[in-house]
Amino acid sequence: MKTPAILFLAIAATFAPVGLQAASLDDAHRAFAEGNYRESTQDYQAVLAEKGYSAPVLFDLGNSFFREGNLAQAILAYKRAQVLSPGDPDIAANLQVAQKQAGVAVAEPRWSDKLTGILSSSGWALLGFAAWSILCVSLFARRILPRQRSLFSLSGMAAAFVLATAIVAIVISSKELKEAVVVEKNAVALISPFPAAQTEFTPAPGETVTVQKAYNDFLLVTDPAGHSGWINKSQIATVIEKQS
Numbered sequence: 060m061k062t063p064a065i066l067f068l069a070i071a072a073t074f075a076p077v078g079l080q081a082a083s084l085d086d087a088h089r090a091f092a093e094g095n096y097r098e099s100t101q102d103y104q105a106v107l108a109e110k111g112y113s114a115p116v117l118f119d120l121g122n123s124f125f126r127e128g129n130l131a132q133a134i135l136a137y138k139r140a141q142v143l144s145p146g147d148p149d150i151a152a153n154l155q156v157a158q159k160q161a162g163v164a165v166a167e168p169r170w171s172d173k174l175t176g177i178l179s180s181s182g183w184a185l186l187g188f189a190a191w192s193i194l195c196v197s198l199f200a201r202r203i204l205p206r207q208r209s210l211f212s213l214s215g216m217a218a219a220f221v222l223a224t225a226i227v228a229i230v231i232s233s234k235e236l237k238e239a240v241v242v243e244k245n246a247v248a249l250i251s252p253f254p255a256a257q258t259e260f261t262p263a264p265g266e267t268v269t270v271q272k273a274y275n276d277f278l279l280v281t282d283p284a285g286h287s288g289w290i291n292k293s294q295i296a297t298v299i300e301k302q303s
Contacts (some may be wrong), residue, residue, distance in 0.1 A: 096127040114144035121153060130161040131264040135240040138298045145179055161265035164283040180229065187225030194218035238298040241266045248288025252277035259288030268295065
């Protein structure tokens with residue numbers, strides 16, 4: 060099982076098409092403002108390919124895909140932006156609009172989503188590290204400064220609480236490693252990982268599924284309704300791309 064730290068490192072991958080010419084963010088914004096959404100989509104992808112993942116640019120890419128009519132890719136871009144900026148209300152709002160227009164399930168925020176939305180995964184990791192450091196210092200200080208034992212006991216308990224909260228948030232956030240979005244219009248989930256197998260269910264473009272395991276060119280996925288089936292890797296895109 061991958062450690063939560065991989066969640067923060069996996070976001071470095073790019074998803075722009077090979078051979079895409081370099082473009083500036085100004086070029087992308089200009090094309091979008093002029094209504095040239097196919098061009099702005101390519102420009103935003105080129106910026107991401109050159110500069111790396113960024114929540115604002117991913118958000119802009121999602122808007123461009125949305126205006127272009129590619130709702131599945133818009134949902135994917137919004138979800139990737141949400142990984143980097145989980146508490147952004149604009150990203151959440153546009154994601155819900157795209158999901159509703161695509162006719163796919165819109166998950167209601169749970170307490171766990173509200174918790175993980177306070178900070179990004181890397182933010183929780185840094186907070187957990189800081190809390191761990193304070194906890195260690197407090198435990199050591201209690202021994203060498205007995206007169207201040209009560210003060211360091213309080214700081215230690217507070218640090219332990221923050222550390223426990225950060226660990227819970229990181230564990231919950233690790234589910235994003237398994238999330239994928241259906242990007243193929245005619246995607247099908249089969250009863251077994253073979254092309255000739257019978258269809259188990261038909262996921263809608265833009266549907267978010269959970270990847271369970273892989274076999275050759277197929278992935279076993281589960282949709283929000285609880286249906287499970289094998290889908291070709293080319294028909295979905297993971298929210299967090301994993302580097303080989």
